[in-house]
Amino acid sequence: MDSGFMDELRSILGQSSETNSKLTLPRVFIGGRYVGGVEEVRRLHESGELKKHVEGLPASEPGTCDACGGYRFILCDECSGSHKYYSEKGGFRSCTLCNENGLVRCPSCSCAPL
Numbered sequence: 001m002d003s004g005f006m007d008e009l010r011s012i013l014g015q016s017s018e019t020n021s022k023l024t025l026p027r028v029f030i031g032g033r034y035v036g037g038v039e040e041v042r043r044l045h046e047s048g049e050l051k052k053h054v055e056g057l058p059a060s061e062p063g064t065c066d067a068c069g070g071y072r073f074i075l076c077d078e079c080s081g082s083h084k085y086y087s088e089k090g091g092f093r094s095c096t097l098c099n100e101n102g103l104v105r106c107p108s109c110s111c112a113p114l
Contacts, residue, residue, distance in 0.1 A: 002099045031057060068106035076104050 009027060010016070012034065028035045030053045035041060044050040064070040075081035076098035083095050083102040098104050 002101065002103070004099060030054060065106060065109040067108040070109075072106050072110045073101075073103040074106050076102050 006023065010023060013023075013027070015023065024037060026038055026041075028037070028041050035044065035053065041050065044053065065072075068074050076083070076095055078097045079085045079095035079102060081098075081102035083098055083100060084092050085095050086092050095102070
């Protein structure tokens with residue numbers, strides 16, 4: 001997972017990045033409120049409570065983004081996804097426009113970071 005998202009998720013959940021506790025996925029948020037992991041969501045579904053959480057929320061629009069195929073990220077144009085670029089002055093450097101995976105948010109379908 002992108003380290004920026006991992007740090008953001010840890011801060012939302014109140015976990016320190018220095019702790020050795022492994023952050024497991026999925027972590028489900030409904031309407032901006034943390035619901036829980038897979039076990040919590042399963043219990044909510046089995047008890048019928050999950051339906052109450054999602055009632056009234058807008059349905060997502062069907063279809064897939066033409067730019068990223070629904071993945072919400074595309075290869076960085078600056079480094080072509082390598083996360084490195086070459087400059088005459090300093091040699092190889094880490095690209096500052098993308099994450100450690102050489103990806104940037106899709107400009108067509110991703111919302112701005114919080």
